[in-house]
């Protein structure tokens with residue numbers, strides 16, 4: 001079990017537990033409070049305004065469209081004002097305004113996306129890294145991201161790109177045609193490359209690019225996977241679902257206040273998105289919960305989350321508990337103790353979930369897939385080394401079908 005690093009931060013105040021002390025520090029860093037019911041626009045202003053005199057609807061900086069910038073989907077224009085309906089932030093932008101996601105801008109009364117055809121990160125990763133454990137195991141995903149994100153998680157592990165305007169990053173020129181061409185080239189060199197992953201930052205911030213790329217990739221026999229916070233409105237999500245094959249959603253906690261204070265988003269909207277994805281045939285869903293010490297690690301809350309998963313999307317949707325590492329604005333917190341993750345996994349198993357994993361931490365069982373009927377080890381994982389014992393997607397002992405997309 002890993003112990004909190006006592007060298008971090010100041011010693012706890014007298015009479016205050018280390019847990020309370022850490023929590024207080026983290027929330028101070030978040031510098032936000034949730035005081036009862038907050039109207040959506042008030043909430044957005046509260047979370048995103050940098051000073052009380054700023055406006056999220058206008059921008060003082062000059063915006064220049066990039067070579068591949070496109071008119072953005074999902075918005076309405078009236079006069080010079082633009083209303084974006086892609087995600088629950090529902091930004092209203094004056095001419096020159098930039099959305100919370102940093103990538104959608106109002107240029108002369110038209111909404112444009114700056115994050116199109118210009119990924120800042122391009123890598124080939126094991127699919128298990130996403131993590132997607134029940135989707136084409138042992139294969140690789142051609143992984144891309146652009147700058148921008150429509151959330152503001154204080155623990156963001158990719159904040160250098162997620163919290164930067166797309167045009168302020170070094171990027172590759174890779175419109176959908178070029179992206180797909182690159183994937184096909186990678187595939188011809190390494191047959192394990194089977195999919196594209198829209199990942200790292202937040203693909204909702206590059207929705208238009210992801211959608212066009214997915215359509216083209218699918219027509220060429222390449223699968224599409226989306227690694228997202230699930231903070232997206234229903235209509236665009238459904239449109240996306242008809243072109244992609246797997247979605248991993250970060251369910252960041254099970255507490256509206258935590259979502260608002262620490263992530264700048266609304267839990268209810270993410271739960272809605274998870275149900276929508278689950279309802280879409282042909283899209284494989286997995287859920288990840290990053291367990292952050294003192295902020296979302298309450299076992300009662302974790303139990304409620306597991307029960308919600310069971311009741312709303314069923315026992316066969318994999319749930320991963322992932323270990324937090326101090327980063328970005330939460331460097332004052334320790335990594336998640338191993339015991340917390342192990343107990344969270346136990347809660348999920350007790351709730352009836354069939355496939356529960358522990359990520360970012362080596363544990364004896366936390367990386368493996370077991371048959372829910374007889375406990376046979378079906379897929380063994382040690383880091384990214386995978387041994388798949390399934391036979392046609394079924395348990396090698398009793399023949400029970402293990403949910404997932406295996407070929």
Ligand code: SF4
Nearest residue numbers: 084087090091099101
């Ligand atoms: S996608 Fe961007 S511009 Fe549109 S509502 Fe969300 S944060 Fe605002």
Ligand SMILES: [Zn+2]
Nearest residue numbers: 371374395398
């Ligand atoms: Zn079995």
